[in-house]
Amino acid sequence: MCRIPIAAVPVVVALTLPLGGCVSYYRVPSDAPYASVRLMTSTDDRTTFNVLDPARCPSPRPQVLAGMGRQLASMGRDSTLDMAGIPPEPPSRTRERKVLPGKRIYVAVTSYAAPPADEARCAAGVSFVPQVNGQYEIRYRRDETATQCTARVLRLQPDAEGGATVVQEPTQQGFRALRPEYLCEAGAAGKAGAGTGTR
Numbered sequence: 001m002c003r004i005p006i007a008a009v010p011v012v013v014a015l016t017l018p019l020g021g022c023v024s025y026y027r028v029p030s031d032a033p034y035a036s037v038r039l040m041t042s043t044d045d046r047t048t049f050n051v052l053d054p055a056r057c058p059s060p061r062p063q064v065l066a067g068m069g070r071q072l073a074s075m076g077r078d079s080t081l082d083m084a085g086i087p088p089e090p091p092s093r094t095r096e097r098k099v100l101p102g103k104r105i106y107v108a109v110t111s112y113a114a115p116p117a118d119e120a121r122c123a124a125g126v127s128f129v130p131q132v133n134g135q136y137e138i139r140y141r142r143d144e145t146a147t148q149c150t151a152r153v154l155r156l157q158p159d160a161e162g163g164a165t166v167v168q169e170p171t172q173q174g175f176r177a178l179r180p181e182y183l184c185e186a187g188a189a190g191k192a193g194a195g196t197g198t199r
Helices: 070-075 180-186
Strands: 035-041 045-053 063-068 092-099 105-114 123-129 135-142 148-160 165-169 173-175
Touching: 035 165, 045 135, 063 092, 105 135, 105 148, 123 135, 123 148
Parallel strands: 035 135
Antiparallel strands: 035 092, 045 063, 045 105, 105 123, 123 173, 135 148, 148 165
16 A cells, blocks of 8 residues: 555545446537647556546446557547647557536546456546637556556636647546445545555
8 A cells, every 4th residue: 555646636446347238429419619638648558548427426437538558559640639749648649539518527447457457447437627729638647467556636827829738727636436326425526635546
């Protein structure tokens, strides 16, 4: 058991997600206003970003926002949203997605260790309130054995040259991501620093 600096919004837990059956995907209607979010992971191992909706409590079924990693090669390479700045991670570890603005969005990030240790997994939950036409990054970092991980939200401030200044997102909060139901048990309060644990 260890503690990670709260500035990184850590919620390190073991999580089991359904790998089969019907999978629900997070989508933004084509004619709706949106914010852009760049999702990044520090590992080549299988990593998924899932949206949880507290309005669906007591069973907030995860909606897949993105997946990446060697084990998800069949999902292919996504088109980008031409977001500002240069990602610190390679394309295989990066996805760009639209999210609905104006209300808090809860994202649970889970990464699985590489075989033969693929029973080990680490999850971090983070939420924030995206703004219309805003650009954001969710950066997920994990150690090699999937026993410690962090997620944080950054806001991009584009410049005229296509670059961007990266600043901390002030609406960022952490939440327990062990199971989707934990969001309901916490009243969707999304309190930062919800504790750490490993499996």
